[in-house]
Amino acid sequence: MYSADQIFRGLFNPSLATREFKKQINIRLPHDFGVQGSYYTGNIGDRALGELFKKQLQQEGYRTKLFGMRVRDSNAPNRVLGGGGVLHDWYSMDQLERRLGYVSGGENGYIVGVGVPGFRSPDAKKLIANTLPDLELITVRDKRSKQNIKSICDVDVTVTACPAFLYEDPSVETKEKTGINFRPWFDEGEKSEKVLKEYFEYNDLTKASKSYIENARNICQKVDDPIFIPFHYKDEEFAKKYLDIPTLDYKFSVQKTLQRVSRVNRMVTMRYHSLIFAAICNKPILALGYAPKVTELTKQMKIPVYKPHKPISIQFSQVSNLDSIRSSAQENFNRLFEMTN
Template sequence: MYSPESIFHGLKNPSLIPREIRHQIKKKTPHDFGIQGSYYTGNIGDRALAEQFKNQIQKDGHSARIFGRNTRDSNTPHRVLGGGGVLHDWYGTEHLKRRLAYVNGGEKGFIIGVGVPGFQSSEARDLVSRILPELDLITVRDEWSKRNIKSVCDVDVSVTACPVFLYEDPDMKTAGQTGVNFRPYFGQEDKQDSVLLDYFGYEDIREAKTTYIDNAQKICEQIPNPIFIPFHSTDEEFARKYLDVPILDYDFSVETTLKRVSRMERMVATRYHSLIFAAICGKPVLPIAYEPKVKAVAERLEVPSYKPHKEIPLQFSQVSNVDKLKSLSKSNFNKLYLNMQK
C-alpha cells in the first residue's frame, strides 16, 4: 500500500508513480479513442504512427490514448488497431489474439491503415475470419494487404495509405550528403529460417545475408558523401559493425529523424518508413525491398525497388504521387469519423 503522502506527491508529479500503476490509470481514464499498436519498440516509424494517430484524432476534438501491443483492454467505446504490419502469424498467434481481442472489445472497433503480411496457420485464419467481419471499418495501406485479408474472409476492406504520409517536409537546408539506412539482417533476430524463407522469399538464408552485407558495403563505398541515419538502435549497431561511413547517433525522435532526412540530397532507404520519410521530403531514392511492404510502397511512389540479396544498381529515382498518398492517408481518419457516427 502507498502512504497518503506518497499518493499526494504522485498526483503532483505523475512520473513518481510506478510505471505499472500509471499504465493501469491510463487504461481506466475515460477517452474517446484507444489506439493499440507496436509503438514502444524503439522503431521511429512506429513512433511516427503513434504521433499521427493521436494528433489527427485530437485535432478533431476527440480524446485519445496510445497503448502498446500487449494491451487487451481500455476504458473507451472506440478501439483502433492503428497502422504497422500488425496482422500476421509469422511468429505465432499470441500477438494476433491480443490485437484482435483489443480492437473487438469495445462498442466499435476499427482497423486503420495497417499492413497485412498474411496468415500461415489454420488457427490464425479462423481467428481472422471470425473477428474481422464484426468490426466497423478496415483500411489497409496497400493492395497486397487487402489481398491477404480477402484470401481469408469476405469482408469490406478499403485501400488507403500509411498515416505517416501526413507529416510535412521540415524543409531543412541540404548538406550535399547521401542519407543511408540499412536495417539489421533478419537472421540476426533469432527467427526461424522457415519463416524467413516463406515471408521474405529467400532461397538460402546464409548466402542472402552475406550478399546483403556486401551490397550495403559496396553502396556506401560508391555513393557520394554517405551518412547513416538509424531508424532503430539496432540499425546503428549494424552500421557500426559492418559499414565504414559516418553514423549519426540513434535518437528516438520522429522530428529529429525527419529533419535528418530533409537535409539529405538523396536517400538509400531500406526500412519501410525511411522510404516514406524520403518521399515526404521529396528526395530521390534508392529503395531496397527487404520485404514485400517496401516493394508495395515503392510501386505506389512509382520508383523501382531492389531485393537486398540481388544486384542493386546505383540508380536514384524521383518519387511521384506523394500528394495523392497524403490524401489517401487523411481518408483513414475521415472514414473513421464517419463510421463512428453510424
C-alpha cells in the same frame, strides 16, 4: 488489481512499478479512443504512426490514449488498431490474439491503415474470419494486404496508404550528403528459416546475409558523402559494426529523424518508413525491398526497387505522385471520422 508476480517485481524494481502503475491508470481513465500498436519498441516508423493517430483524433476533439502491443483492454468505447504491419501470425498467435482481442473488445472497433503480411495457421484464419466482420471499418495500406484478408473472409476492405505519409517535410537546410538507412540482416535466432522462406522469400540465409553486407558496403563506397540515419537502435549497431561511414546517434524522436532525412539531398532506404520519410522530404531514392511490404510501397510510389542481396543498380528515382498518395493516406481518417461523427 495487480498480480502477485507484478507486486514482487515492483518491490525490487521501483521504476518498473511506476511504469506499470502509469499503464494501469491510462487503461482505466476515461477516454473516447484507445489506439493500439507497436509504438514503444524503439522503431521510429511505428512511433510516427502512434503520434499521428493521437494528433488526428485529438484535433477532432476526442480524448485519445496510445497503447503498446501488449495491452489487451482499456476503458475506451472506440478501439483502433492503428497502422503498422500488425495482422499476421508469422511469429506467434499470441500477438494476433491480443491485437484482435483489443480492437474488438469495445463498443466500436476500427482497423486503420494497417499492413497484413498474411496468415499461416488455421487458427489464425479462423480468428480473422470470426473477428473482422464485426468491426466497423477496415482500411489497409496496400493491395496485397487486402488480398490476404479477402482470401479468408468477405468483408469490406478499403486500400488506402500508410498514415505516416501525412507528415510534412520540415524543410531544413539541405547539405550535399547521401542519407543511408539499412536495417540489420536477419539471423536464425530472430526469425525462423520457414518464415524467411515463406514471407521474406529468402532461401539461403547465410548466402543472402553475406551478399547483403557486401552490397551495403559497396553502396556506401560509391555514393557521395554517405551518412547513416538510424530508424532503430539496432540500425546504429549494424552500421557501426559493418560500415565505415559517419553514423548519427540513434534518437527515439520522429521529428529529429525527419529533420535528418530532410537535411540530406538523397536517400538510400531499406526500412519501410525510411522510404516514406524520404518521399515526404522529396528526396531522390534508391529503395531496397527487404520484405514484400517495401515492394508494395514502391509500387504505390512508381519507383524501382532492388532486393538487398541481389545485384543493385545505384540509380536514384524521384517520387512523382506524392500528392495522390497523401490523399489516399488522409482517406484513413476521413472514413474513420465519417463512422464516428
